[in-house]
């Protein structure tokens with residue numbers, strides 16, 4: 001059979017509210033042309049993020065009811081710890097309320113002024129937590145990872161040569177750890193090969209530097225290794241994921257991605273002393289070491305989620321359905337970042353809106369038109385998110401790419417929803433010369449994409 005079906009059936013439904021173009025026009029206006037400010041109930045297909053938006057399984061919901069809410073040593077904690085130890089081989093497991101809490105603790109232990117932390121691409125919260133300690137966050141993804149049209153199978157790889165050059169340039173004592181993000185979220189959701197992780201491990205060993213994974217999408221990365229890396233197709237995604245973790249000294253995970261839950265995170269460590277110190281920091285802001293700011297039922301849901309996500313039927317459907325959206329858009333002539341990654345499709349908005357200059361925010365303009373035309377919500381990853389104001393001239397310095405990300409929540413939308421998205425974006429593409437640019441009316445100086453207000457240009 002060629003058709004890959006959703007490997008689940010639906011037991012509970014959440015109605016979608018249908019709105020008209022006229023209503024959406026008004027809603028957009030009320031939201032100052034910033035989809036972050038649109039109430040979620042007015043969105044038909046919400047592709048804003050894949051974080052915390054997963055549908056949980058019946059097993060996870062059953063676990064929620066069984067959740068043990070004891071303060072210390074709850075049954076749910078032991079179940080969660082066992083699942084994470086078996087998956088990752090890490091001796092120390094700390095639960096946190098989400099990924100950035102794990103990052104905050106990790107960088108408090110390893111970061112600090114003068115330190116330099118390499119990564120393929122730091123995710124924005126990872127960079128912020130690293131820099132918050134006074135350390136410098138450096139991105140060392142391979143060159144192909146910066147080229148949207150390159151079809152390299154592992155565009156998330158960390159460049160081993162750049163890493164060695166960095167270590168030699170700044171001195172090994174200033175590099176407290178090396179991090180690899182799997183899959184590389186900020187770099188288009190592109191995977192990292194097992195060979196690359198092994199190579200980076202060897203470099204780390206040579207210099208005595210610990211290696212950490214930002215493992216939010218470890219299962220999608222493992223499955224893309226199975227599909228794309230030679231000699232890996234006979235292994236299970238679980239075996240590949242286990243090898244990925246075996247190469248690391250620790251990991252931070254946001255369970256809101258491949259943990260298949262709505263809230264939760266993990267910090268994993270091998271070093272006993274660091275684990276002790278991390279536990280103390282956890283107690284300071286998150287909670288006792290056996291719950292880390294979560295309810296017992298959340299630990300229970302994560303324990304099931306981290307197992308279910310490695311089901312090969314699920315992963316085949318997940319990776320295939322993301323690619324399906326990408327292929328549908330390419331057929332309409334829409335240019336995307338290739339090859340499709342694990343969790344999202346990134347549209348090249350500069351190509352889509354060729355008639356708009358970066359100063360007219362083509363990504364934001366496209367977001368608004370997708371919502372106006374079809375009720376689809378996406379996110380801009382371009383000049384609104386990453387543009388910097390030149391303090392001398394007051395003009396915007398634009399990032400290299402103007403992208404619109406369509407992130408796919410896990411187990412939430414069916415193929416007909418995605419067919420609708422493909423058709424709608426195809427129609428918007430056919431009438432793309434009518435898309436109006438936007439200007440910023442009001443914006444904060446940091447993380448402006450969340451709250452900035454815009455107006456349409458005439």
Ligand SMILES: *Cc1c(COP(=O)(O)O)cnc(C)c1O
Nearest residue numbers: 098099100123125185216254256
């Ligand atoms: C989401 C994410 C984080 C942060 O996790 P939160 O749960 O949102 O705090 C860190 N790194 C990557 C790669 C992510 O995708």
